[in-house]
Amino acid sequence: MALSSYYPQLVAQRRELHQWPEPGWTEFTTTWYLVQKLKAWGYQVLVGTKVVNPEAVLGRSEKEVEAGLAAARAHNVPEEFLKATEGYTGAVGILDTGRPGPTMAMRFDIDCIPVQETADPNHVPNKEGFRSKHDGYMHACGHDTHMSIGLTVAKWCVDHKDELCGRVKIVFQPAEEGVRGANAVAASGVLDDVDYFLGSHIGMVAKYGEVVIDPYGFLCTTKYDVTYTGKPAHAGVEPNAGRNALAAACSATLQLLGIPRHGKGMTRVNVGMLNAGKGRNVIPPNATMVMEVRGETGEINDFMAEQAMNIIKGNAISYGVEYSVSKMGAACDMKNDPEMIDLLRETAKTIPEIKTITESANFGGSEDASLLAKRVKEHGGKVAFFVNGADRKAGHHQFNFDVNEPALDTGFQMFAGMVKRILARK
Amino acid sequence: MALSSYYPQLVAQRRELHQWPEPGWTEFTTTWYLVQKLKAWGYQVLVGTKVVNPEAVLGRSEKEVEAGLAAARAHNVPEEFLKATEGYTGAVGILDTGRPGPTMAMRFDIDCIPVQETADPNHVPNKEGFRSKHDGYMHACGHDTHMSIGLTVAKWCVDHKDELCGRVKIVFQPAEEGVRGANAVAASGVLDDVDYFLGSHIGMVAKYGEVVIDPYGFLCTTKYDVTYTGKPAHAGVEPNAGRNALAAACSATLQLLGIPRHGKGMTRVNVGMLNAGKGRNVIPPNATMVMEVRGETGEINDFMAEQAMNIIKGNAISYGVEYSVSKMGAACDMKNDPEMIDLLRETAKTIPEIKTITESANFGGSEDASLLAKRVKEHGGKVAFFVNGADRKAGHHQFNFDVNEPALDTGFQMFAGMVKRILARK
């Protein structure tokens, strides 16, 4: 196995980032870590409303942002930096070679998910001492590896600046989980001058030594928060006087999970969280459901959303409760540009670690990189997203998720190889 | 309308207590308020494990207790007193007349429920400026009136000590909501020497000017906390790899609400709270249900409990999840002693405000005074529980619950009248 000379950096950064996972829109400590590195390597760095359009922000909780800021202060992140963020996480690093040429953006997502990391002593982060120190949160979707790859590519670009032309944009996007962040990053316009856009995910449908250069099946998705409001009553004395919001949510959940499969393609539906009720002997007057639908195409996703809205309304009528629905996130489908596919194939062929170049495979999930790609396309750019294979111990989002670290090197080499091809100095 | 001279005291105390409602097992500020009064009037006061047997405590959360202690400190409750409580709320005030005679205990419950008080400006506590200052909590079950009546009776006993014999025990019981507290107060033995036990509830099935001297229909009840534990998975990539604890809880809830009615008498079932899930796009690996069943008799309550256990198990199998069940509270049925009924009737007849003496009416709820009564009976004492009618604006436990304050006077006069009869100096 031939790993690049950047491998130690890849592993070190990943292990550091793995220890302080932060949920979407609260990645202040993380952003600070990234920004420091970029600045040290000579990047111009944009943060705050320069990279996030507040009007297009989806699914951001002020309360959680406060907690994220408090944690950042506890981690000694400078107050000046926090002020510069204007309360919005994420950053874009820009490296201008000074030579005319295209602008190439590479996107890396930076948030974690709210899963408690396993205590299993054989879990590598436990064995090697880099377990999450943020109780209840974990980089169980591999964004720690994405960031480390992003930083390493950034460093590689500096190291090879003389061989390059045009401009590099390293995009550290917040809040990918829940497909919340990209909508506002796209709307900031920071990618509007981009000629080539490249993104990637680790693991997923590919094993270590394999890359998928034209994945399909990026599920369109819409995220909703639903609240039911009923009427409390003493559950012993006059249960009939109540209006049971919890029961409405439970019934809606079962009906939502039962939305018919679609003949034209994949669908998904999940009620990820349900919180309801005020006390054991009170007919529950309140319920909140955190949910999402997905579809292989926009048409299918619309079908799912329409069925969901009917169900949410129907149960309000059944149980005599009020309801409200808020849209919390969105992603669309994505199609790689043929020129980019060719470049990815070429690049992959030069990397000895890659044994299998899979043209096409079902991604089977949602990615809000799709919204960035859509924006770039609308402005005439070309886009691609590849899957960087890895060996994992458990599925994404599970408490014992982990990938083999050499996979970071493959990912890094793919990105660096693409830069070399796209921004090659004439 | 002829109100007693104690009416101003009744109203003042009630309004003060209404402003700082505390949920069960956290009533440190409340207990301190009560203890101060009792001590000032010359009562011997027992607190801590003298009135609560820790081994018999049901449904007490250390986390909530901590919050209650913190609030008490914020209210300047002396540290010394908090230490004396040993972490357990509630108090018993003892007045010994010095003359031989029976021991009479009167029980008043002191906790509130987690309901946000209405902002309606016509709601009396809003209009008169004594709205709850404890956000999310409210004396919506009238325990503020119970405490005020208890304190006023305590004061009356001191004022009329010369006319009395034997001993008075004023029992301020914590955590009646959820029928959690009585089990441990009974087990403390503090009532084992009691010859006459009297309790009461305001409002319920009787209007102002009415007392019910032999209510029936104290529903037997058992309280449970149920947890389902499944397996998280990415809801987009491989929903099949998850085990959905939230769905199991939703289905269990619908099935629980549908447990058959019983041909032999009233039943109740409520899932009062449901909290589940880790994130929008994670198949929910966890769910907690806070629930209860009730039955008109022990047999019917057992039927409900058995059906509930089947349902909880059945859904674990349906969804491939694990489950656990904890018993959190209990109450039994209660039957007034004929001698006590006669005394209550006699007393009521002497109170001009009381226009209607109802012999019997359906209480239709659960009361853990029943467990104290049971303990007293087991030690040879006599027991009674009456309903002190009141005009209410809304049902118990509703956010706009309120009673007409003259009803406190009727209640007070009933208790005082009973003391006069039972402890009359020979």
Next chain:
Amino acid sequence: MALSSYYPQLVAQRRELHQWPEPGWTEFTTTWYLVQKLKAWGYQVLVGTKVVNPEAVLGRSEKEVEAGLAAARAHNVPEEFLKATEGYTGAVGILDTGRPGPTMAMRFDIDCIPVQETADPNHVPNKEGFRSKHDGYMHACGHDTHMSIGLTVAKWCVDHKDELCGRVKIVFQPAEEGVRGANAVAASGVLDDVDYFLGSHIGMVAKYGEVVIDPYGFLCTTKYDVTYTGKPAHAGVEPNAGRNALAAACSATLQLLGIPRHGKGMTRVNVGMLNAGKGRNVIPPNATMVMEVRGETGEINDFMAEQAMNIIKGNAISYGVEYSVSKMGAACDMKNDPEMIDLLRETAKTIPEIKTITESANFGGSEDASLLAKRVKEHGGKVAFFVNGADRKAGHHQFNFDVNEPALDTGFQMFAGMVKRILARK
């Protein structure tokens, strides 16, 4: 045990009737049996629209009526009689003593329920050879005993005609199950001249040797048939194109069973039958639910009905299907006249077999005798309904239901004793 001389007749008739149970509105063979006896004993007999008002008929199926007529023909019931029924079952026998005096009506219901009688060899009808010969149907509610008591009382009146004054009306009411028949019998006006109305049920809340002379808890009830109409689609190719009526009915059923208990009294709800779907691989476009609600009072029954209507509508919205609701039956509550209670008490005291006279007990079910009683009361008559205790092997409507036959004698003696008192020749 002292049984009357009519006991052999009681047993013989009951066993004959037990063998050919007929569901409501199809009791042609049964009616013919009853009419033959009444005519042989000299009664004037009314049938057809003289006893049933077609415009007030609830829950009658032409298809089932056809089957009942065909069965009657197979049992050699004369065509002339079938013509006289005009397609409506039931009969009223009138005995005029020729002497002035009040008119007394006694009501006996004649239909069965669709339960397959047990094959258990120890089941008395099996052991004694009088098992139901009508596959899938059984007199599992004791109407065979009611009819036999009715016939025997009819015979007794003839035998004792010289001691009586006024007129006797023996009312054999069809279709009590589902509380369908009484509405139309009341509306026929056949009871409008009645001064005293008496009805009874065997078993229920009383054991052999006990009568309940003032039962309460006749549950108000409304019966509905509900249909959902969706859209079929191939379940493999495009499940999304269907609208699932079966799923709507299933969800409605779970929600209906979960309608809250009522603080003011007993409730019931049952979806007794559900038939849905066209084929295994077709999204089900159709579903029919046969259901009922009950409440201890009209108010509570109305609460149940309103909740049910909300639920039926709500699920139509959730699943995108159409729905329709038809009212199929009804009953109200019933209160015995004090004079009648006194007469029942007096009568019971003279019957040696009766050891226990229970003043009051919870009937806990619905009875459409209540609608006949209501009509009689509206025309100035007095009414009563008593429970004739019996020892049963299993609950009513169960496949192994049976009563001890001496209970028929008690019932007969109660009715005859009441006639003796009410119509005693001056």
Next chain:
Amino acid sequence: MALSSYYPQLVAQRRELHQWPEPGWTEFTTTWYLVQKLKAWGYQVLVGTKVVNPEAVLGRSEKEVEAGLAAARAHNVPEEFLKATEGYTGAVGILDTGRPGPTMAMRFDIDCIPVQETADPNHVPNKEGFRSKHDGYMHACGHDTHMSIGLTVAKWCVDHKDELCGRVKIVFQPAEEGVRGANAVAASGVLDDVDYFLGSHIGMVAKYGEVVIDPYGFLCTTKYDVTYTGKPAHAGVEPNAGRNALAAACSATLQLLGIPRHGKGMTRVNVGMLNAGKGRNVIPPNATMVMEVRGETGEINDFMAEQAMNIIKGNAISYGVEYSVSKMGAACDMKNDPEMIDLLRETAKTIPEIKTITESANFGGSEDASLLAKRVKEHGGKVAFFVNGADRKAGHHQFNFDVNEPALDTGFQMFAGMVKRILARK
């Protein structure tokens, strides 16, 4: 548009067959129609256990078979023929050219589905007077067109016998709906000598003028009948004494529809029929569910089946009822042989009506031709299944399904063209 000279025959036969649709295993009148034609054209015809192995029959109802036989008698189908069928429908016609050569089987399915044909006057079968005369049944899946194509190919082979070698087997398979019939036809061995096997479906994923020569996505499927057995009880008197099988089935249905989607491919689940209950006021002691699961692969289908079994068991526990499960049908996936794909492409190119030759498309349903293909492959034969595009008015299995009749001609020419290529006389 250039239609073949066989077009009038195609239309006439199709319209005749459309008028008497028969559900699976009851196609006696249909089989007689087919057999008469084949015999008239000189085919050797096999029926009964020569083409159906009784031990491998799935999902056949004796009661429905009786109804099918009675209908056949009413249609004057000779008794002798019915005897020859041994109670099993379907037929295989064999034409031996007398010249050495391969054996080629073509399969056409003959049953209908239980859908009531629309009354819409614009529906072609209504407008042209060939509407279904079998109330409640309809050829809404196009098997009438399949049969007509099959017969016409049979006639074509006779007409062109001199140009052919080897043997032709025209397989008219019963009971394709519910994937019931092929299992027993395969097990009969009638295809064990087949060298080339060809099947087809009309419509589905292709429009008129298009053929799909290598469809994928033949969903694996398993069909189940599930029964729950509870305990009846009077729903008013003692609902608690019952065990509600209907409620168990309803809850199971909702849970079944909610089985998670699968990350590796398509899934399906349908409860196509549910029949439960004995009467409105009886707690329902019985319920039968007619259901199926599907999966894109065997692994996914197994996942669905396992989840379904857990759910069926779980609800039995929740509701305290017994259950049983019977397997009623099965199909597997299918993959066309490359040689056959080439021949199909070649053939399609020669047919002017075909404008689009689609290599690959998602079939998205189950087909038990897959079991026949599997058997042929196991004996060394080659197999293919193509989709014969058609313009339809509504989706398959819908009450207003219809295809444009010229599509029959395309299908016929594809089959005839394949025979010409495979059995070309040397």
